[in-house]
């Protein structure tokens with residue numbers, strides 16, 4: 802199979818099956834590759850094409866990608882990583898917006914209506930709902946997991962994401978956490 806085929810999802814596929822394909826392809830791609838830029842770039846592509854193969858609201862995803870821990874910042878901050886979609890905010894401090902909340906709390910933020918989330922950062926005015934999942938890793942080898950990146954997916958419809966998205970994106974976050982050198 803050529804690499805690009807990994808991003809082809811069958812017509813009429815269920816959300817479960819689409820995410821299963823994302824996870825299976827990602828696991829295969831990460832087998833011989835631990836570079837985080839490379840792996841996040843391919844993961845963004847898999848997610849984007851999975852959403853586009855599904856009915857609304859998933860089809861109306863307008864941004865899917867990653868922010869990573871900014872190594873050049875003295876205060877904890879995220880910086881834009883690989884993504885699919887329009888140009889986005891470059892840096893986000895821990896605690897700011899939906900992404901910063903996920904990074905600060907190490908907990909998934911499932912936001913049904915971004916207008917109701919205090920401090921939401923409107924990178925794109927079309928975004929109506931959002932899910933952000935932290936990726937953690939034990940980078941110091943002391944058994945303490947810290948946030949190394951976050952998965953961010955935005956949708957132009959309210960209630961774009963549900964518990965199924967949360968479950969599978971958390972599985973993807975676990976896979977990425979252990980499959981890359983952060």
Ligand code: SME
Pocket residue numbers: 864889890893897898899900901920921922923924925928931953955
């Ligand atoms: N809306 C996010 C910012 C990132 S962009 O949507 C890509 C937030 O509030 O953290």
